[in-house]
Amino acid sequence: xxxxxxxxxxxxxxxxxxxxxxxxxxxxxxxxxxxxxxxxxxxxxxxxxxxxxxxxxxxxxxxxxxxxxxxxxxxxxxxxxxxxxxxxxxxxxxxxxxxxxxxxxxxxxxxxxxxxxxxxxxxxxxxxxxxxxxxxxxxxxxxxxxxxxxxxxxxxxxxxxxxxxxxxxxxxxxxxxxxxxxxxxxxxxxxxxxxxxxxxxxxxxxxxxxxxxxxxxxxxxxxxxxxxxxxxxxxxxxxxxxxxxxxxxxxxxxxxxxxxxxxxxx
Numbered sequence: 001x002x003x004x005x006x007x008x009x010x011x012x013x014x015x016x017x018x019x020x021x022x023x024x025x026x027x028x029x030x031x032x033x034x035x036x037x038x039x040x041x042x043x044x045x046x047x048x049x050x051x052x053x054x055x056x057x058x059x060x061x062x063x064x065x066x067x068x069x070x071x072x073x074x075x076x077x078x079x080x081x082x083x084x085x086x087x088x089x090x091x092x093x094x095x096x097x098x099x100x101x102x103x104x105x106x107x108x109x110x111x112x113x114x115x116x117x118x119x120x121x122x123x124x125x126x127x128x129x130x131x132x133x134x135x136x137x138x139x140x141x142x143x144x145x146x147x148x149x150x151x152x153x154x155x156x157x158x159x160x161x162x163x164x165x166x167x168x169x170x171x172x173x174x175x176x177x178x179x180x181x182x183x184x185x186x187x188x189x190x191x192x193x194x195x196x197x198x199x200x201x202x203x204x205x206x207x208x209x210x211x212x213x214x215x216x217x218x219x220x221x222x223x224x225x226x227x228x229x230x231x232x233x234x235x236x237x238x239x240x241x242x243x244x245x246x247x248x249x250x251x252x253x254x255x256x257x258x259x260x261x262x263x264x265x266x
Contacts, residue, residue: 004112004249005191005228007190007191008112008191008192008228008230008249009110009249009250010085011189011191011192011194011230012110012111012112012230012231012232012249012250013051013083013084013085013110013249013250013252014034014050014051014081014083014085015187015194015196015230015232016034016036016048016050016081017029017034017036017050017051018189018191019187019189019194020168020169020187020188020189021168022038022039022163022164022165022168022169023039023163023164023165024038024039024163025037025038025039026073028069030065031053031054032052032053032054032058032062032065033049033050033051033052033053033054033062033065033066034049034050034051035047035048035049035066035069035070035078036048036049036050037070037073037075039163045075046079047070047075047077047078047079048078048079048080048081049066049078049079049080049081049257050080050081050082050083051083051085051086052082052083052086052087052091053086053087054087054088055087055088056088056094059088059091059094059098060098063098063257066078066257067259070259076258076259076260076261077256077257077258077259077260077261078256078257078259079103079254079255079256079257080095080100080254080255080256080257081108081252081253081254082095082252082253082254082255083110083250083251083252084110084250084251084252085250092253092255095255095257096255099257099259099262100255100256100257101255101256101258102253102254102255102256103254103255103256105234105235105236105254106253106254106255107234107235107251107252107253107254108232108233108234108251108252108253108254109232109233109238109248109250109251109252110230110231110232110233110248110249110250110251110252111230111231111232111233111238111241111242111246111247111248111249112192112228112229112230112246112247112249113214113218113228113229113241113244113245113246113247114227114228114229115245116218117211117214117215117218117244117245118211118214118215118244119215120208120211120212120215120216121207121208121211121212123176123177123207123208124174124175124176124207124208124209124211124212125174125175125212126172126173126174126175126212126213126215126216127172127173127175128166128170128171128172128173129170129171129172129173129183130166130170132157132158132161134173135157135160135161135164135171136157136161137173137180137183138171138172138173138180138183139152139157139160139183141173141180141181141182141183141199141200141201142183142197142199144201144202145182145199145200145201145202146199167188168187168188169185169186169187169188170185170186170188170220171183171184171185171186171197172184172185172186172213172216172217174200174209174210174212174213174216175209176204176207176208176209179204181200181201181204181207181209182198182199182200182201182204182209182210182212182213183197183198183199183213184196184197184198184199184210184213184214184217185197185198186217186220186221188220188221188224188226189226190226191226191228192221192226192227192228192229192230193217193218193220193221193224193226193228193229193230194230194231195214195217195229195230195231196231196232198210198213198214198231198237210237210240211240211244214229214241214244217229229246231246232252233246
């Protein structure tokens with residue numbers, strides 16, 4: 001993709017730095033890094049450090065600063081997402097040397113679509129998960145598709161739904177022949193719509209639900225006046241996104257910093 005808008009590239013390289021905050025989320029922006037902390041999602045609270053801009057001899061100070069900010073908020077682990085624009089060079093290797101480990105799917109490819117994708121396949125429909133029951137159905141699909149080992153309670157599901165803000169983030173449900181089989185999120189920004197959490201139940205893959213979710217979110221992006229889709233794709237989703245016309249623009253390497261466990265071990 002020639003001449004990519006720098007704002008779109010930034011969304012692909014460091015999405016948590018530039019997407020609007022949801023209810024309960026917090027973002028700390030420092031010259032050397034950005035730390036995003038998600039609200040209570042019913043599991044271990046998700047925290048992400050990214051947009052690194054510092055010299056190599058500052059690394060230990062940056063790690064200590066990130067850890068202090070997390071401890072102050074009762075958190076003891078964090079993902080470090082090292083994008084193509086990160087400094088210093090070779091940062092993933094330096095983080096591994098300090099006890100971090102690769103995430104389960106460590107290489108994410110930032111991808112962008114700026115033209116109309118395929119239409120929704122016949123027999124597939126997509127709707128907003130804008131009720132508590134629809135949201136709960138989408139959450140169960142995502143947890144099954146991603147291999148999470150336990151379900152959320154009714155109370156946790158209700159709390160998650162009540163935290164949702166359709167002005168910022170929308171969740172979609174895809175149905176095949178009337179059966180809910182896939183889900184995906186869309187986060188709306190001034191420069192495009194960021195896609196995440198796209199997932200289809202294993203037994204329903206290959207029926208067009210994923211493609212339908214992409215098309216529905218494209219239509220929403222057009223309606224919002226920002227006809228660009230941005231996502232970070234893991235190994236499973238990259239092939240279908242390429243077939244739909246997404247273009248790779250950057251690479252992001254993700255590491256897990258479970259510093260609380262390392263401290264317990266000492």
